[in-house]
Amino acid sequence: MLSKEDIFKKYLASKNLKFTTERQVILDRVFADHKHFEADELLVDLRLNDLKVSKATIYRTLALLVQSGLLREVIYGERHAHYEHVYGHEHHDHLVCNNCDKIIEFTEHRIEKLQEEVCKKYKFKAESHRLQIQGLCENCSKKNNCAVK
Amino acid sequence: MLSKEDIFKKYLASKNLKFTTERQVILDRVFADHKHFEADELLVDLRLNDLKVSKATIYRTLALLVQSGLLREVIYGERHAHYEHVYGHEHHDHLVCNNCDKIIEFTEHRIEKLQEEVCKKYKFKAESHRLQIQGLCENCSKKNNCAVK
DNA sequence: TGTTTTTTTAAAGTTATTTTTAAATATAAT
DNA sequence: ATTATATTTAAAAATAACTTTAAAAAAACA
Secondary structure: OOOHHHHHHHHHHHOOOOOOHHHHHHHHHHHHOOOOEEHHHHHHHHHHOOOOOOHHHHHHHHHHHHHOOOEEEEOOOOOOOEEEEOOOOOOOEEEEEOOOOOEEEEOOHHHHHHHHHHHHHOOOEEEEEEEEEEEEOHHHHHHHHHOOO | OOOHHHHHHHHHHHOOOOOOHHHHHHHHHHHHOOOOEEHHHHHHHHHHOOOOOOHHHHHHHHHHHHHOOOEEEEOOOOOOOEEEEOOOOOOOEEEEEOOOOOEEEEOOHHHHHHHHHHHHHOOOEEEEEEEEEEEEOHHHHHHHHHOOO
């Protein structure tokens, strides 16, 4: 299997783009930790680690990482992009707590099977999907049993 | 069963708000057609029908309609709110065509059942969910077999 | 009717995210 | 080396989706 670097380099090459130091730095940092993140969080994270890459480059590189298939963009009802790893990570969906914003990932193959059935029924050719369940996580629903937030 | 108007009037009364002409106009227009829509589309639609309601009133009234339970907000990966009818409409999910933006609604109770299982497993108290499958609709996938868009 | 409260309007303001710009730098090709 | 192409940067600008404002209009109340 190709490494992240190889995939990214290959993608860049196919578009006649270069694998620059900045792109390397961003790639490394993005995959250093397995979490959902936002462009601005990445920026702060790079600053904290004394890695200087300008904001514009971060935005441009994230777009390239998405295009190369290494990242995907997920939106949680907010007005800015959230990213997560595609590389090295099984497809999953999300439970999102409305109270504490905690995100629980889950995988349920039977749901995916049923989605395939639905697509077949409508002759729809699925490329991606996104299932998000909003509600209260265990902790928050305990709290909210007694008193409103 | 209460009509849309009755539900809205009741909600407004409970908040000491008035059922004004503008609110009536917006309610009517929103339910005149069974489609997903965005605040801005509604604005254009009202203009085209020579119904003059200011932008601020549209935004405020949509918020009231959501609060009253007549509408819900759905987001399709864009950065702004999308609305759909709750009143008179069974819960459903969406197939969204990446090519022509067509939206197909579907209902699959077995998926909902499995979602309940998942929630139980994580002791998560679901309040709402949203499943969206992106891809190509029948028409567009035919077209795209031969040539790239 | 006169007074108070609520609502509407158009326009300006806000906010946060993302994109563009123009100059400086780096890389690749000839 | 010279030329062309691509990239980065910081700052400014753009974008988009609302929201606020202050004045005017409408409705409810006394």
